[in-house]
Amino acid sequence: MFTAYLNTLSVLEIVDSVQKDGFFYCETALTSSYVDRVLADINFESILVNHNDVGVAISGTQRFLTHCLAKSKLSYDLITSRKVLDICNAYFTDRYQLTNHRFCQTRRQFHMPWHTDNNLQNASQLCGKHSMPGLLFLFYLSEQNRSPFQLIKNSHRWSHYYAQEIYLSDRWVETHHRQDVLTFNMQKGSLMICDIHAIHRAAPFCDREHTRNILLFQVDQVGDRYIGHGEQNLVNTAFIDNLSPELSSYLGFGTRRDYPAFPNSSVATLDIPDLLQLQQQLLPLMLKAIAKSLLKTLLPGEHLVGLKRLLWNLKSSTRPQ
DSSP: OBOHHHHHSOHHHHHHHHHHHSEEEESSOBOHHHHHHHHHTOOTTOOOSSOOSOOOEEEBTEEEEOOHHHHOHHHHHHHTOHHHHHHHHHHOSSOOEEEEEEEEEEEEEEOOOBBOSOEEEETTEEEEEOOOOEEEEEEEOOSBOSSOEEEETTGGGTGGGGTTOSOBOHHHHHHHHGGGEEEEOOBTTOEEEEETTSOEEEOOEEEEEEEEEEEEEEEEOOOGGGTEEEEOOOOOGGGOSOOOHHHHHHHTTTOOEEEOOSSOOOGGGBOHHHHHHHHHHHHHHHHHHHHHHHHHHHSOHHHHHHHHHHHHHHHHHHSOO
16 A cells, blocks of 8 residues: 555654645655555446445536545555554644545546635535644545645645635735745655645646546544534445544544535536536436336236246356356
8 A cells, every 4th residue: 555665754754744844745655556456446437326325426527436435445444544543643632533535536627726624614615714733635646647736835834814715816826925835746646744724726727638536535633612523424334444442533433523525516516528428328227217117017017026037037047056
């Protein structure tokens, strides 16, 4: 999973970098084989319609698998790894929790605004900023990233002066902090850990051939003042190898969570190419559903049961013994 280089770095080294500079950057954190395997866990092409499973949601040119702890054992192992927990133990001074996590794929074009991630929500709406310490972990899974990560140097120390702003404009950053913008050309397997109070973004891009894949998750020091802070964590119990008190607290077992899963998606959030793709998927399914409906209408229930038994027996006879 982690490269030998990342494993040789001490946790205190990593934490000191975040506390001092507002970020820690590692160009080679994940092995190439691990990245390939974790991406194979996700089918970004599948749009779930009346399908009883955890899957990908679409919002504009972005696709999200929000519940990766329920879908991907490889991502579960990463998010709950000893390395991540040791970093959190060294960084936080009070109880911390995983407050959100997701795979995100961005296609064609996107313009991300400058922002911090110390957000408070009322249902699905942002309603303010909080002062809790927090860490954002971003693992880049793309071969070449044409939308590099950008962060304003030392902004974790003064961003609270702009707590009334959800986003900061490109013009404001260009006018006041152009010389302070740090740009990281993230590659496949790169890691960025940043203070959630640091002002950052992914640089905007417009390239129909470019696709950016990332796995990100956020850990906050949730105090009594912010009960209900965080999104629900859906966990596949088969993934849990050893549920310790530490892991139970980190995942939020028995803890109230008030925020809905991000993004708030529906058919209305689909981009036009995705709407067309959905129609292509639905047409053959619709024809199949019409045929089934006609068959049920024309045949008595007893004959349908007999037909199902016949088909089952035919399948059984062709199975290898």
